[in-house]
Amino acid sequence: MTYPIDETIQTPLPADQGASWFKGLFARIKGALSFDLWLMMPTIIVLAIITIYPFFWMLVMSFKEVAMDPGQEDIWIGLYNYIRLFDDESFLNGVKLLIWYFFLCLSIEMFLGLGVAILVNKAKFENFFTIIFIMPMMVAPIVVGYLFRFLYNVSFGWGFWFLKSSGLIAGDTILANAQPWLLPFMPSMAFMAVVMADVWEWTPLIMLIVLAGLKAVPQDQLEAARVDGAGPIRTFFEVTLPNIKGVLLIALVVRFMDNVRMIDLIYVLTKGGPADTTKILPFYLYNVSFKYFEFGRGAAIGFILLVFTIIVSMFLVNVVFKKKETTNNV
Amino acid sequence: MSRAELVSKSAKRERTILQTLAYIGLGIFFLWTTLPLLVMVLSSMKQMRDAFEIPAVGDWSGAFMKMFDFTPTLVHYHDLFVEKGFSTYIVNSVVAATTASVISVFLGALAAYGLSRGRIKGDKHLSFWILSSRMAPVVAVMVPLYAIFAGMGLLEPDRTRNMVALILAYTTFDLPFAVWFLRTFFEDIPLGVEEAAKLDGCSNLQAFVKVVLPLAVPGIAAALILCLVFSWNDYMFASIFGQQGAKTLPVATAELHSTVSIQWGRIMASGTILITPMIFLGVLVKKYMVQGMTSGAVRD
Numbered sequence: 263m264t265y266p267i268d269e270t271i272q273t274p275l276p277a278d279q280g281a282s283w284f285k286g287l288f289a290r291i292k293g294a295l296s297f298d299l300w301l302m303m304p305t306i307i308v309l310a311i312i313t314i315y316p317f318f319w320m321l322v323m324s325f326k327e328v329a330m331d332p333g334q335e336d337i338w339i340g341l342y343n344y345i346r347l348f349d350d351e352s353f354l355n356g357v358k359l360l361i362w363y364f365f366l367c368l369s370i371e372m373f374l375g376l377g378v379a380i381l382v383n384k385a386k387f388e389n390f391f392t393i394i395f396i397m398p399m400m401v402a403p404i405v406v407g408y409l410f411r412f413l414y415n416v417s418f419g420w421g422f423w424f425l426k427s428s429g430l431i432a433g434d435t436i437l438a439n440a441q442p443w444l445l446p447f448m449p450s451m452a453f454m455a456v457v458m459a460d461v462w463e464w465t466p467l468i469m470l471i472v473l474a475g476l477k478a479v480p481q482d483q484l485e486a487a488r489v490d491g492a493g494p495i496r497t498f499f500e501v502t503l504p505n506i507k508g509v510l511l512i513a514l515v516v517r518f519m520d521n522v523r524m525i526d527l528i529y530v531l532t533k534g535g536p537a538d539t540t541k542i543l544p545f546y547l548y549n550v551s552f553k554y555f556e557f558g559r560g561a562a563i564g565f566i567l568l569v570f571t572i573i574v575s576m577f578l579v580n581v582v583f584k585k586k587e588t589t590n591n592v
Numbered sequence: 593m594s595r596a597e598l599v600s601k602s603a604k605r606e607r608t609i610l611q612t613l614a615y616i617g618l619g620i621f622f623l624w625t626t627l628p629l630l631v632m633v634l635s636s637m638k639q640m641r642d643a644f645e646i647p648a649v650g651d652w653s654g655a656f657m658k659m660f661d662f663t664p665t666l667v668h669y670h671d672l673f674v675e676k677g678f679s680t681y682i683v684n685s686v687v688a689a690t691t692a693s694v695i696s697v698f699l700g701a702l703a704a705y706g707l708s709r710g711r712i713k714g715d716k717h718l719s720f721w722i723l724s725s726r727m728a729p730v731v732a733v734m735v736p737l738y739a740i741f742a743g744m745g746l747l748e749p750d751r752t753r754n755m756v757a758l759i760l761a762y763t764t765f766d767l768p769f770a771v772w773f774l775r776t777f778f779e780d781i782p783l784g785v786e787e788a789a790k791l792d793g794c795s796n797l798q799a800f801v802k803v804v805l806p807l808a809v810p811g812i813a814a815a816l817i818l819c820l821v822f823s824w825n826d827y828m829f830a831s832i833f834g835q836q837g838a839k840t841l842p843v844a845t846a847e848l849h850s851t852v853s854i855q856w857g858r859i860m861a862s863g864t865i866l867i868t869p870m871i872f873l874g875v876l877v878k879k880y881m882v883q884g885m886t887s888g889a890v891r892d
Contacts, residue, residue, distance in 0.1 A: 297796040298706035305703035305722070305771060312764045313725035316736030323735075378621050381614045391618060393875055395625055399885075400874035402825035404842045405863040408849070409632050412856060418644035420631050420659075427650045462628065467885055474882045474890050493603040494610055512889045519727050526827045530846065548731045552832070557735055564732030571727050576720065 320568070323561035330555060343562035353563065356543035360522070362449050363542050366457045367464075368517055372510065374461065375468025380498070382469065383476045392473070395466045403463065407530025410459040450539040456531055463527075464520075468513045475509030476502065515578040522571050543567060629867075630659075636860035637664045643857060668861035678862070681844040685824055688755055688840060692762035693819035700770025701812060705800060707771065708778035719775070723887065726768035730828045737761060741833060754837035761829040766819040769887065773818070776888035777811030778804065814880035817873050824870060841866055 295303070324344070327337040347353045382391050398406070413421030425431045431451065448454045479502055487497040525545045528534065534541035534549065541549070547567065551560030635643040642662040647654040672678040703722075707715050737760075741747050746757035785807070786799040794802065805812075827842040834840055839847075845862040848855045874881070882890050 296711060298709055298711050301702040301706035301800075302712070302718075305699045305767060306718075308699060308763065308767060309722060309725055312737070312760065313728070313733075315740065316733055319736040319739060320732065374621075377617065381618045381621075384611070384614060385618055391622070393878060394622060396874055396878060396881060397629060397871050398625060399881075400821060400825075400870040401629075401867045402827065402842050402870070404825075404827040404846060405632075405866050408845070408859050408863060409628055412635070412860070413628060413631065418646055420627075420646060423646045423649065423655075427652065462624070466625070470882045471886060471890055491603060493606045495606070509890055512886050516886050516889075522729050523727070524828075525731060529827070530849075544729050544731055547729070551731065551735050560735055564729065564735065567729050568732050571729065572724050575724070575727050 317568075320561045320565050323558055324565050326558045328557040336558075339558070343559050344566075346559075347562065347566075352538065352541065352546055353543070355538055356541055356546040359449060359453070359539075359541065360543040362453065363457070364518065364521055366448065366454070367460050367521055368514060370457065370461050371465045371468050371517060372514065374465045375513065376472050376510070378465070379469045379472035379476060380502075383473060392470070395469060397466075398463045399466050401463060403524055403526035404530050406459055406463050407527045410455070410462070411531055414455055452532055452536055452539050456528055456540050459527055459531060460521075464517060468517065471509055471513040471516070472506060475506035478509075479505040511578070511581065515575065518578070519571065519575055522567065632860050633864050634659065634662075636668055636857065636864045637666065638662050638857070639665055639667070640857055643860075668857040669865075672858055672861055672865070676844070676848075676858070678841070678844060678865070681839050681841050682865070684751075684755070684834070684838045685840040685842075688758040688762065688830075688834070688838065689820050689823035691755075692759045692766050692823045693816050695759070696763055696766035696770045696819050697774075697812060697816045700767055700815065701774050701805070701808070703771045704774035705778050705804065708775045709783070719772070722768045722771050726765055726772075726887075733764060734828065734832055737764070738832060747833065747836075749836035751837040754834045757833040758830060758838055758840070761833050762823040762826065766823060769822065769884075770815050770819060772887035773815050773884055774808065774811055776883065777808045781807050811880070814877045814884060817877045818880070818884040821870050821873055824866075 325338060325340055327339050327343075329336050378395070382388055382395070385391055401409075410421070413419045416422055422431075448457075483501050483505070484497065487501050492500070522544055525542075525548055528540055528542065528545050529548070532540045534545050543563070544567065547560055547563045550556050550563060639662070645658050647658045706712065707719055712718065738747070741757045741760070746753045746760075748754075781804055786794075786803050789799040789803040790796070825842065826840075827846065830840040830843045831846065835843060841862070845859060845866065848859045848862065877884070
């Protein structure tokens with residue numbers, strides 16, 4: 263009776279010949295994992311070192327009060343780092359602002375991106391427009407920050423001049439004094455200023471993603487709608503939109519993940535100010551860790567943030583990549 | 593005239609109106625995208641007194657003159673290279689970004705191929721874990737990495753050590769990206785191709801290197817370029833890990849902004865230097881941009 267075992271493992275080991283003993287050992291090691299896993303090994307090892315180790319490091323650190331001075335011992339304080347977050351107004355403020363940030367960035371970018379994608383899809387110089395529109399995506403976030411800070415400047419900013427001239431802001435600074443009717447839609451004008459910089463850089467991404475989706479809408483369905491005499495608007499809602507739902511969801515996930523990840527923009531633009539109005543949670547975390555050097559508390563916040571992102575993304579990615587098989591054979 | 597013709601006529605009119613509106617909309621978005629960049633490039637070539645000139649509130653017609661009426665100067669660029677030693681920072685940026693990208697794409701291609709063939713048990717979990725390492729907030733990862741690197745002595749003020757720290761840090765986001773991006777490329781290469789090679793007597797490795805890899809070259813090039821863009825644009829990691837010995841271009845740019853003053857002319861010049869090569873690269877891989885930015889979830 264034979265078993266389906268890899269031939270290399272079955273090679274007998276002649277114990278008295280050194281060279282072939284090594285050969286046999288080599289074959290055993292090689293046979294221990296499949297070829298595919300061997301190819302993956304380096305990546306798995308590297309990622310384990312730079313992700314799993316930090317993950318547990320963070321978890322352990324979050325139970326400690328980390329000593330500030332050399333020579334002092336860290337103190338084990340259990341869950342205190344987590345418990346005290348509930349009394350931490352900056353933390354709660356950060357959570358609130360992070361939710362606002364998601365809401366404003368994602369809704370504006372999705373809406374604009376979808377609109378522009380539809381326009382570009384039908385336009386004559388499609389290639390030209392796409393090339394122009396992807397430029398902001400390539401700009402380093404820190405440069406976007408400085409650029410917008412320059413544009414928003416009260417005494418020499420072109421953006422400020424534009425907003426003032428078109429009547430969108432009433433006062434003498436961009437940071438306060440939004441027109442009263444704008445106020446229910448945003449936490450503050452400064453916050454909106456950050457959001458607009460993010461919108462400038464990332465709307466093109468949504469546009470590109472949606473554009474790819476639009477190209478995949480089946481021509482025969484569009485043709486059928488046209489033969490039935492449906493105008494462009496009806497065609498959009500009844501044929502196009504159901505076809506690009508999956509792609510829109512992907513766009514949402516991608517932006518969601520990057521919105522929590524990056525704080526370069528806020529770091530340059532407002533540093534969380536004025537008066538904490540733009541201190542979203544990841545930026546507060548930056549302050550706790552690298553300004554106050556409270557690594558224990560920082561680890562607790564970081565851990566919460568990480569778990570939150572992973573859970574939400576896991577959910578979204580599952581939805582997305584299941585969808586991919588059925589709807590999105592782009 | 594039949595009813596159907598009437599309907600199609602009104603649909604036709606609707607189409608013309610919408611088309612006009614479409615071009616107006618595109619024009620507005622075109623301006624919104626390009627004007628900030630134009631302001632940056634122009635301001636980098638203006639004397640400060642020219643750069644700080646804006647028209648009076650509501651003076652729409654004067655805007656054009658104020659924007660374009662100036663004598664161009666390269667003084668800010670000159671300052672950056674002569675006074676601030678920017679050539680060193682550019683070299684740092686290029687070396688760190690290139691090395692990290694090459695390492696990431698090399699390892700990533702191997703792993704992506706391994707994942708793409710679907711012969712590994714639990715490959716779904718494995719690939720989600722790989723992706724999740726890219727979802728972690730940069731700041732949250734930074735503290736533990738700081739501790740690790742400090743333990744390895746990589747944070748001493750020394751160029752080589754800092755460079756190694758930077759390259760490792762960039763790998764944390766480049767490597768997962770490369771795996772996910774390249775996986776879809778390998779999935780598109782039919783299994784039959786390599787099986788034929790194996791029938792001809794190639795080993796697994798030979799089939800991969802000689803047959804599959806050449807077919808994936810466009811994807812590998814695109815992955816390399818996108819990794820390059822991500823690493824080149826990074827500020828947060830570079831500001832913490834490379835600050836002392838291996839200052840990169842974004843960090844040097846941020847340093848032009850001190851507590852005392854913001855040197856706008858130089859910042860705009862440095863910004864222009866930062867973005868020009870990246871925009872060029874972006875146009876080069878335009879075809880793969882969607883696939884890249886969505887980690888392969890959407891294919892063009």
